[in-house]
Amino acid sequence: MLRTVHYQAPKTKTEKPNLWDAIAFIIILTILAAFAVAASQMHAPYQVGKPIEISLSPTALPGYAVNTVLRMFIALFFSFLFTLIIAPLAAKNRLAEKLIIPLIDILQAIPILGVLSITVVTFIQLFPNRLLGPECAAIFAIFTSQVWNMTLSFYQSLRTIPKEFHETAAIFHLSFWQRFWRIELPYATPGLLWNTMISMSAGWFFVVASEAISVANQNIMLPGIGSYISVAIANSDLTAIFYSILTMLIVIILYDQLFFRPLLTWAKRFNNTENIEDIPHHSWIYKLFAKTRWLKTFSQWCGEITDFILNSPLLRFPKIELYAIRPTYIYAITWFWNTVLWAGCVIASLFLWKFIRQTVPIVEIQHVFYLGAITGFKVIILILISSLIWVPIGIWIGLSPKASYIIQPLTQFLAAFPINLIYPLAVTLIIHFQLNVEIWSTPLMILGTQWYILFNVIAGTNAIPKELLLVAKNFSVKRGLWWKRIMLPAIFPYYITGSMTAAAGCWNASIVADVLEWGKYKLVATGLGSYISQYTTIGDFPRIFLGIAVMCFYVLLINRLVWQKLYNFAASHFVLEQ
């Protein structure tokens, strides 16, 4: 039998560009040019104390928006780099793992906005007389808001790579380098991409908060949407606030359409579970680029270059031998390392204690713990209230495909929206109706993170097997019984994950939400957030450290005592086996 049809290798000869090439080029060039202009400003000379003029004219906003977005992407780039280096280190080296994973656990609990004041000073000293110092501090703040969950996601993926993939790599003698690019990174891509999107959403909150910062009685303002808003607040300019909200909406739509949609469409191939429900990611930009000719040739070159780098003989690191070190040595090294780590912890704590005790009396430390308890109480109440609101709504959305189709993109968008933009509106309301600040400023803490509860409840509802719902219908299980026996247990594990994330975000947001300003008005609520925020403005470092340490302590304590326990309980009792 003759087989006449043979596989044709993709053509590599250059073809004429088509219309799609032109459009694609225009898009790419516009983006590049905008970023180039924004980047050149970052290096401008700058003197501490010299104010940067922020114009409230709406025509200045697009330029500020590009500045802000550029900061986001620079931070994202570094987060990605950090993730690619640190996560494999933790996943492959048990000694490094013992240091990195608990450290990330703690770093996650540290309030980013509290640390900002410390990092600004450091970076200004690193790059004196340049705008680059404050720029770096802002980027670093965004970086810290993005990086941890990306790193943890990559680490988790690396740890759960199926044994057979490792064996495949070993049988076919893949080098360390090839293994990383051919197996480890692709395997982790879906999780990493999803977490990057979440990180980006979280990042908007911090980019807005970190552009305009007052440290040690100095007002530093970087050109960007965040500064625009803060000037608008100082001038009580409601129209400007409205413009900035509008700009933010457009920016979020654009970055979603131009960046994440194409990425999601492209990354579909990495979904390693076969029967994952294929959410159709339509991306016009991906389709557009797929239709181009020149750019396709270009991407083929990229493919060949990637191939060359991937298989370069220079990077063929020695293959991993099965057992390089004897178990007894491993034991000794582990013991030594544990001792070093514990000693490090003790020394760091002592150092911190001494630093704080220089100026802060014991009574005040007690008071800060009291403030922490107040904030903790607020967080718990907020989680309860928003659960009452979002759990039924989430279940309703999850059960109705039509509602999911319309509402889900909307909520994803709302999650990305930096909610601190609307704080000024809250201030005007509170002042106008003469409301109690202690009570009415509190909901602001959860506005940005409540969506995590909603997302997870929707996801949980979607994951309920259809048969289960049919059974309920068949036996006419209704109302109380329906909630008690079916819906609540089924979504419980998802709900816990959502509230855990929402609660962690609340603590962080309290630093911004406890102190509200509008023109000459300033509203301060009691809590750990306002404590940190106030001393940041003055630049009292021992007290800032104290505030951060106490917040960190509370977050870790609640994670361990409440969330972790609930999570384990949920995992052992309510997880639906497929």
Add this chain to the structure above:
Amino acid sequence: MSKSLLRLDKIQKSFTNSEGQKRLVLDEISFQLQENEVVALLGKSGSGKSTLLRIIAGLELPTEGTVFYRGRPVLSPAEEISMVFQNFALLPWLTVLENVELGLEAQGMPRKQRRQKALETIDTIGLDGFESAYPKELSGGMRQRVGLARALVVEPELLLMDEPFSALDILTAENLRNDLLELWTDKRTHTKSILFVTHDIEEAILMANRILIFSSDPGRIQIEIPNIIPFPRETQTEAFRKLLDQIYTLMTISERERLSLAKARIKTTAVTHPEYAYRLPDVSISELTGLLEAMESHEVHSKVDLPKLADELYLDVNSLFPLTDVLDMLNFTKIVTNGNIVLLAAGKEFAAADILERKHLFAEHLLKYIPLARHIREVLDSKPNHRASKSIFLNELEEFLSEEESERLLSIIIEWGRYAEIFAYDYDAGILSLENPQ
């Protein structure tokens, strides 16, 4: 004169669990593999045969002994050995072509050359037309073809296969097996020998020149059977049936010997090792009942032909032998030679009884013949409130067995005990008791 490719010298492998208990999975395995041979490692799951294959592949190191490939000890994956995995282990983000190219890429072969070679192999293995497909677009059979192509493209001298067709349906498996045999008999590959693991007796006879039968706990080579039936082999021929019967008999006998051996071992060390702490096969009540019913209807001259029954019920070695073991332990059946099994009076009665009578009969035999069930019942009887925590029994068992094995053993006996209603178990509280749930 054929040359020796592979030599295993007294391979032993034991795993140590978190509490430092050792469990021997492979014991004293020695054999040689010559050029131009297809050898099957046949045994139940859990007999350590997959572990042995991984040791030969250089993916794991033996605890004792050495594997030699052409006289060189295998300490890491050897260049001349390639492997096909049970669940294919294809990389889902690479196309068929890229998956096949993987091994060549690792060798550092230039792009053009390796593409050429991969395409040739894809042609030979019957995958042309699917080059640019992703694995998730393919059916199981096609996926395993990619697995084969990926293993063969690097031109291995020795091809290892870990239950390569067990994840496929019967027809697909047969089709793929025939294609592979054709490649082999026509000498269209560079592969000199094939060593494969299987639990399918027919598959072993269809493909191998030599069959090594494994016994489990710990894995040992029980016996080696040459297979000189000429190709192409047909399952309905006299020679085939004869060999099949022979292997069934050997495997059932070896199981019986193992069981009595385990019992004997317990008796000699009775002081430290209580009677209840020995392993039970992991089988469910419905399987047991189903098999007993089937046996009753297949009974001819008060005997049941095991190979025939297995064939009709589509039971492979993995699922059949644990069931016959348990029926044997419970004194419902008795295994006799020539691959036959005899239903005892209790077995017949059980098959004919209704649900409640079955429960009674099962409870009676469970308490009489399974020491662990008896032990739990005695403990519960002796307590004033007739309750005891599961962890008590778990701790008792862990003195003699690994943590994992104790957990498994208890969950089996809880299922049986609940069915027989000799005790109850509350999952949330982790408590065994004699009371019925409120």
